[in-house]
Amino acid sequence: MSVEIRTTSPDETLALGRRFAALLTAGDIVVLAGRLGSGKTLFASGVASGLGIREQITSPTFLIEKVYRDGFLPLIHADMYRLSSIGEFEDLELADEGRDGAVLIEWGDTIEDSLPADRLVIRFDIDGDGDERVISFTPHGTWADRDLEVLV
Numbered sequence: 001m002s003v004e005i006r007t008t009s010p011d012e013t014l015a016l017g018r019r020f021a022a023l024l025t026a027g028d029i030v031v032l033a034g035r036l037g038s039g040k041t042l043f044a045s046g047v048a049s050g051l052g053i054r055e056q057i058t059s060p061t062f063l064i065e066k067v068y069r070d071g072f073l074p075l076i077h078a079d080m081y082r083l084s085s086i087g088e089f090e091d092l093e094l095a096d097e098g099r100d101g102a103v104l105i106e107w108g109d110t111i112e113d114s115l116p117a118d119r120l121v122i123r124f125d126i127d128g129d130g131d132e133r134v135i136s137f138t139p140h141g142t143w144a145d146r147d148l149e150v151l152v
């Protein structure tokens with residue numbers, strides 16, 4: 001069952017990311033889906049901050065993935081937007097690398113067939129033309145056993 005949360009400012013999305021960080025454990029795969037500018041990277045920087053990572057998370061322009069190791073849990077932040085083929089994704093071996101940490105994959109919905117069955121999909125929808133975002137958390141596999149209602 002999905003959990004849906006509405007945010008009305010960038011700060012609220014950042015704070016939601018910080019709260020969400022507390023749910024993460026090693027090996028977690030999280031897909032961040034939604035159109036350009038919907039808040040995926042902002043949410044990811046909230047997660048990083050919640051994990052105690054000091055380095056600023058950015059949208060990797062030339063990199064497909066970046067690993068942040070200075071928090072309570074390693075965070076792998078990936079962006080599939082510039083990926084030209086599934087083969088390129090499989091070369092990344094994110095799941096292997098992510099065993100010790102949590103993996104956040106922006107535009108991960110474009111490569112969902114290559115992802116493990118146990119994953120959480122977070123979808124960002126822009127509501128109207130202002131600062132409102134509807135953010136929905138949809139568990140797959142063992143994610144269904146986690147209590148996502150604590151985020152509300």
Ligand SMILES: Nc1ncnc2c1ncn2[C@@H]1O[C@H](COP(=O)(O)OP(=O)(O)OP(=O)(O)O)[C@@H](O)[C@H]1O
Binds near residue numbers: 011035037041132
């Ligand atoms: N409620 C909100 N939540 C998140 N971002 C918001 C909100 N309201 C306005 N914004 C703005 O929307 C933009 C979101 O940018 P962000 O880089 O996080 O998007 P993105 O989904 O990662 O885009 P891309 O697909 O290009 O990587 C920021 O400029 C932010 O200030």
Ligand SMILES: [Mg+2]
Binds near residue numbers: 040041042059106
């Ligand atoms: Mg982004």
